[in-house]
Amino acid sequence: HDALPILEGVDCSRHQGVINWTSVRNSGKAFAFLKATDGIAYRYVNWYHQNSVQVRGLGMVLGAYHFLLDHHPGEQQARYYVSEVTKSGGFTGCVPIVDIEREADGTTPRLSHLEAFVHEFWRLVPNRPILIYTGRWYWVGVLGNPVGAHLGPLWHSEYDGISPSNADVANGPELDNYGGWKGALCWQYTSSGIVPGIAGNCDRNVFYGSIQIGRASC
DSSP states (O other), X not given: OTTSOEEEEEEEOGGGOSOOHHHHHHTTOOEXXXXXXXXXXXXXXXXXXXXXXXHHHTTOXXXXXXXXXXXXOHHHHHHHHHHHHHHTTTTTTEEEEEEOSOOXXXXXXXXXXXXXXXXXXHHHSTTOOOEEEEOHHHHTTTTOOOOOGGGOOEEEEOXXXXXXXXXXXXXXXXXXXXXXXXXXXXXXXXXXXXXXXXXXXXXXXXEESOHHHHHHHO
16 A cells, blocks of 8 residues: 555544534545445434535545444345435445444344345445445454455554554554455544544544545445
């Protein structure tokens, strides 16, 4: 990744409340990954619809993520996710994302949930890669390190206290390969970032590549 530029961005959910996206963009953030759905009926889905329109309008790269639950079949969750994202412009210019980690109630979606979700997504939205959000702590520690690289590029979560820069981007995912991934396309490096336009802490990320790569590859 050392030869590639890196883009800074945020990921947010309804917990961030009202966001001034102009301020976020003006602070140098190139992309915003937003929680769209979880399960099969997400009560805060309108937060995604309202904010995705603003992110698109400002020319930032938009991503829409689904938080995978183990309470429902993966196929059913994928159908719900696609139906909601389609209501706000669909996947044209929007990075599809699925998030697999421990849920708030302690339950743990499995590889079978993820595989079912991804395959149903591909059926509904052909020829689109989908970004897989997880962390070594979950993929290895909970799932047992199955191969997942065939399902999509990796958005890797690892908080090591070091802010990445163009001169030093190898303190995170490059040293932490798992699941068959040779590296990460995106790295969430803190959950306590401070960004103009967002009240309180938010997740901050780097994407390895250019805007053009981001729009084309996901």
